[in-house]
Structure formats: C-alpha cells, structure tokens
C-alpha cells in the first residue's frame with residue numbers, strides 16, 4: 001500500500017472506511033476502501049460479493065474497482081474516486097433539485113441498473129449514500145450486498161437500509177429479486193424531488209405504517225402475496241386509505257409522480273423493470289445507448305446529461321477515436337483479470353468468521369431490528 005498516499009477520510013461505512021488517496025506512481029486520484037475486519041486468506045477476499053460482482057461490471061455509471069490488495073491481513077479496494085454522495089448533496093440543500101437534475105441522475109442510475117439486472121445481479125442496498133456524484137456524472141457504489149439473481153433463495157440475511165427497503169423484504173419474504181432495487185429508486189427519486197425521505201420509518205413496523213400512510217394499505221387486489229406473507233409472520237396491516245402520492249409531492253410533475261408510484265407498487269411484479277423505466281415519459285428526450293453498441297465518438301470531456309449520446313469511458317480516458325477504443329478494452333481486460341495483490345504474513349492465523357451482513361429478524365414479530373451497530377447510529381433511525 002505504500003504506492004498510495006492517503007489524503008483524507010471521505011466516508012465511514014459499516015464495513016469499511018474510505019479515503020481519498022493518490023497513486024504515487026502515476027499521480028491518479030483514487031478512493032481506497034479499507035475493510036474493517038481482517039482477511040486471512042486470498043480466497044476469502046475473492047469470494048466477497050463486493051469483489052465478485054464489481055469485477056464483472058463494466059459500465060460508465062458503476063464505480064470501477066481497479067485493484068484489490070490484501071496486506072498484513074487487511075483488505076483494501078482501490079476504486080475510481082468520486083467527489084461526493086447524493087445524501088451529502090441533499091443534506092445542505094434548502095431548495096429541492098430541479099426535475100432536470102433529478103432526471104439526469106436517475107436516467108444514468110436506471111441505465112446502470114438495467115445493465116446489472118440484465119447481467120443477473122441486483123444491488124439490494126440502494127440509498128443516497130451509495131450513489132456517488134462527480135460533476136453531472138452519477139455512479140452506483142457499494143456492492144457489499146449485491147446478489148446474483150440466479151443464486152438460490154432463501155435470502156435470509158439483513159438487507160438494505162430501512163427507509164429504502166422494499167415491502168417484501170420487510171415482510172421477510174425469502175424470495176425476492178431486482179424489483180427491490182426499483183422500490184428503492186422510487187423512494188430515492190421522491191426524496192430528491194422533495195428533500196424529504198418518502199418512508200422514514202423508525203422501526204420495521206413503523207416503516208410499513210409510513211408506506212401505508214402514503215400509498216394506502218395493500219389488499220387482495222393490489223398485492224395478494226403480500227397478505228399471505230403478512231399472515232405467515234402473523235402481522236396485521238393497518239387499514240389506511242393513504243394519501244395520494246401527488247398530495248405528498250405537491251410541486252412535482254405528473255410524469256414524475258406516475259413513475260414514482262409505479263416504482264413504489266406494493267406488488268414487486270407490478271414495478272417496472274429498469275429497462276422499461278428508461279422509456280417512461282418522465283425521461284422523454286433522454287437517449288439511451290446500450291453500452292456494447294455505443295458509438296466510438298471522439299473523446300467527450302465529461303458525461304453528457306441525458307438527451308445526448310452516452311459515452312462516459314472517455315471521461316477518465318481523454319484519448320480520442322481508436323485510441324479510446326483500445327484503452328476501453330484494456331480496462332475490460334483489467335477488470336476480467338482484476339489485479340489482486342496479496343501479501344501474507346508467514347505466521348498462520350485462525351480462519352475468520354464468514355462475513356454476514358446481518359440477520360433477518362424483524363420487529364414485526366416483536367424482535368429487535370437487528371441492524372449492525374454502526375447502522376443504528378445513522379440517520380435511518382431519526383424519525
């Protein structure tokens with residue numbers, strides 16, 4: 001790690017602290033995520049979800065993992081550096097973002113989601129803190145909870161931050177899919193447009209209550225499977241008609257409200273897929289160019305806002321034409337053979353316990369909301 005000069009801590013999450021650093025060899029500014037627990041073998045690091053999923057992703061709106069380094073049993077992720085996260089941008093704002101800004105960010109994120117969902121992954125912990133921004137480019141980060149769609153349920157571990165957690169996860173369904181990311185995006189979009197979290201539950205039970213208050217309680221018509229899930233865990237939904245989303249979001253366009261209400265549908269099957277969302281009228285005028293067929297345009301200085309062809313590789317690679325193509329494929333190669341450096345100590349260490357994101361216990365059954373201690377201290381518990 002002495003190749004890197006640590007400049008400043010920029011983030012402290014449950015699993016790692018993130019630093020802005022400089023690669024002394026080439027002067028590149030990078031983000032170094034230093035994991036909090038120790039890793040005693042190379043295999044253990046390579047089986048981490050964050051490594052397994054991120055190394056397969058090569059999309060302009062997914063933060064790039066450049067290197068994985070294990071040194072003295074400490075694991076470091078070297079990532080491309082981003083200036084801030086969406087929560088930081090929101091918390092000091094008085095005036096909500098314009099719809100044009102929200103449209104530009106969300107269009108990019110839905111492209112990243114369409115890409116990863118089509119490749120069989122879903123994120124499971126979408127929240128403003130995990131959406132990183134540099135200028136007008138936004139990228140998905142923190143793949144610590146990402147899952148392969150093809151992985152075999154039941155999914156029993158604690159998943160996602162409560163305010164953005166889909167109802168099927170709150171009701172402890174052991175089978176769920178990429179629709180959980182779509183729910184979270186509905187809540188995030190609404191928060192961006194109003195600067196208030198849409199469902200700021202103080203516990204899991206309160207989270208469901210907050211959802212009912214906004215979209216009304218589910219019934220046999222809107223979500224029959226949800227009623228069965230509730231019955232299984234002996235949970236009784238409050239009977240609430242709910243406000244209209246349009247009332248909660250008074251100054252927001254009808255297109256935005258329509259999209260948010262379809263994303264925040266009780267029934268996961270009724271939520272649109274990311275690829276469908278890109279065609280929603282809210283994104284009218286935005287042009288989607290799927291990554292594999294993007295034109296090799298001359299080097300664009302930065303990610304263009306929606307409405308322009310998307311070719312963001314050139315942002316970090318200021319070459320033009322053929323040279324750009326060459327560099328991009330180098331990056332792909334590098335991702336395929338992601339550089340993993342491991343410097344082990346000679347003294348053997350006992351095997352570390354497997355990384356667990358948490359347990360699936362719920363306060364809906366009178367049990368505590370088992371959130372890792374660091375999460376308890378976050379804004380998620382502020383009502």
Ligand SMILES: Nc1ncnc2c1ncn2[C@@H]1O[C@H](COP(=O)(O)OP(=O)(O)OP(=O)(O)O)[C@@H](O)[C@H]1O
Pocket residue numbers: 010011012013014015016017018031033063079080081082083084085129130132141142143144
């Ligand atoms: N590539 C990056 N560039 C700049 N800042 C970053 C980068 N990656 C992460 N951060 C910052 O560090 C914070 C924590 O990072 P991350 O979410 O990866 O950690 P974590 O331990 O997995 O967190 P969580 O508690 O959400 O599980 C992020 O919210 C962000 O502000």
